[in-house]
Amino acid sequence: MIEISHLTKSYGGVTAVNDVSFTVRPGIVTGFLGPNGAGKSTTMRILMGLENASSGHATVMGKPIQEHSSPLTTVGALLDARSLNPARKARQSLLALADTHGIPSSRVDEVLALTGLSGVADKRSGGFSLGMGQRLGIASALLGDPQVLVFDEPVNGLDPEGVTWVRHLCRNLASEGRTVLISSHLMSEMAQTADRIVVIGRGHVLADATVDEFIDHVGDEHVRVVADDAGRLGESLARSGADVRRIDERRLQIRGTKPALVGRSALELGVALEELVPVRPSLEEAYLRMTANEVQYRSGQGLGGPDLNGKQVGPPQGMPPQGQYQGQPQGQYQGQPQAVPSGAPQQQFQQNPQHQAQQNPQQQWAQPPAPQGRRAAEPGAENQQGEGR
Numbered sequence: 001m002i003e004i005s006h007l008t009k010s011y012g013g014v015t016a017v018n019d020v021s022f023t024v025r026p027g028i029v030t031g032f033l034g035p036n037g038a039g040k041s042t043t044m045r046i047l048m049g050l051e052n053a054s055s056g057h058a059t060v061m062g063k064p065i066q067e068h069s070s071p072l073t074t075v076g077a078l079l080d081a082r083s084l085n086p087a088r089k090a091r092q093s094l095l096a097l098a099d100t101h102g103i104p105s106s107r108v109d110e111v112l113a114l115t116g117l118s119g120v121a122d123k124r125s126g127g128f129s130l131g132m133g134q135r136l137g138i139a140s141a142l143l144g145d146p147q148v149l150v151f152d153e154p155v156n157g158l159d160p161e162g163v164t165w166v167r168h169l170c171r172n173l174a175s176e177g178r179t180v181l182i183s184s185h186l187m188s189e190m191a192q193t194a195d196r197i198v199v200i201g202r203g204h205v206l207a208d209a210t211v212d213e214f215i216d217h218v219g220d221e222h223v224r225v226v227a228d229d230a231g232r233l234g235e236s237l238a239r240s241g242a243d244v245r246r247i248d249e250r251r252l253q254i255r256g257t258k259p260a261l262v263g264r265s266a267l268e269l270g271v272a273l274e275e276l277v278p279v280r281p282s283l284e285e286a287y288l289r290m291t292a293n294e295v296q297y298r299s300g301q302g303l304g305g306p307d308l309n310g311k312q313v314g315p316p317q318g319m320p321p322q323g324q325y326q327g328q329p330q331g332q333y334q335g336q337p338q339a340v341p342s343g344a345p346q347q348q349f350q351q352n353p354q355h356q357a358q359q360n361p362q363q364q365w366a367q368p369p370a371p372q373g374r375r376a377a378e379p380g381a382e383n384q385q386g387e388g389r
């Protein structure tokens with residue numbers, strides 16, 4: 001179990017971590033997500049006793065790491081793969097670590113085999129590729145067979161086979177009842193690896209929930225319809241409380257209702273459907289929606305630019321252009337197909353602050369304070385409308 005309680009860390013004028021609290025439970029994999037500079041590594045470094053907190057606490061199995069008599073057998077961490085002496089051979093580094101922590105040397109060969117490094121065990125780690133260095137860092141984290149694992153960007157530099165291996169490793173460690181905290185920018189990977197996620201932005205916890213809860217609350221789930229009489233269907237659905245946007249003569253986007261209800265309405269109205277598609281966003285899409293305004297380092301213009309993996313992307317789906325906020329009541333029907341500038345998103349979404357309220361003790365949603373110099377949503381403009389997708 002890891003407990004982070006009201007943790008704050010300031011470096012001069014920079015508050016890297018600001019009153020962060022969350023719990024990482026055993027038996028599941030918890031993903032730690034956030035844009036560059038959000039405060040993930042700082043939190044992990046404080047947890048591992050490599051930095052002191054300005055205030056608050058970070059504990060492993062009930063106490064700070066410094067108070068454990070045998071830290072390496074309590075918690076294993078990969079924080080910086082280059083922290084091992086590059087002049088030493090991989091096996092030598094691990095043997096030295098084992099020796100100073102009272103771990104039998106036979107365990108060194110076990111973790112070398114486990115991480116696929118047996119064949120290069122007698123090579124200097126300074127000559128290792130980034131991926132091999134990551135594997136060696138993971139080997140040192142596993143050396144003490146600890147109950148708690150903390151991995152900061154473990155898949156960084158790994159090839160696809162290595163990424164899959166880390167996923168299986170984390171899932172296996174969790175299935176043995178261990179506590180696993182892992183940070184990554186690879187959202188598709190985190191969607192497959194993590195059971196819960198903690199999202200942090202500019203030092204604040206933005207969400208603490210299961211992956212499904214996160215997508216349900218933050219993602220822009222909707223129903224896409226192509227119908228021969230989209231106008232009549234859209235008006236009827238809006239009258240029953242759905243949020244309907246007419247894309248063109250035949251296409252609708254509908255939020256706030258189920259596909260089956262849309263199909264039933266169409267049947268009752270005698271409207272023929274060509275398409276009825278439930279659109280559920282990915283973890284990456286939901287994450288980009290939540291963190292679009294939390295990105296500290298951004299390339300390109302507006303909300304477009306390289307994503308966290310360096311891929312060129314357009315604006316996050318459903319995000320309005322910055323500074324453009326419009327309230328949008330529920331049950332609204334926008335009957336006229338809208339002229340959409342090319343490249344501009346075409347979508348309406350509602351970011352309901354209630355979604356970010358405490359849902360249950362296990363699930364936390366927070367709206368961080370708007371940073372200085374950035375325009376906050378106007379009072380009464382909580383419902384944001386963007387021309388999207």
Ligand SMILES: Nc1ncnc2c1ncn2[C@@H]1O[C@H](COP(=O)(O)OP(=O)(O)OP(=O)(O)O)[C@@H](O)[C@H]1O
Pocket residue numbers: 011014015016017034035036037038039040041042043
């Ligand atoms: N030693 C330091 N001195 C000054 N500022 C620091 C120091 N370490 C971190 N920071 C600042 O604290 C903030 C949080 O950094 P941190 O490395 O924790 O973010 P992160 O979420 O791990 O980012 P990334 O995904 O890029 O690794 C950043 O603004 C960073 O510049």
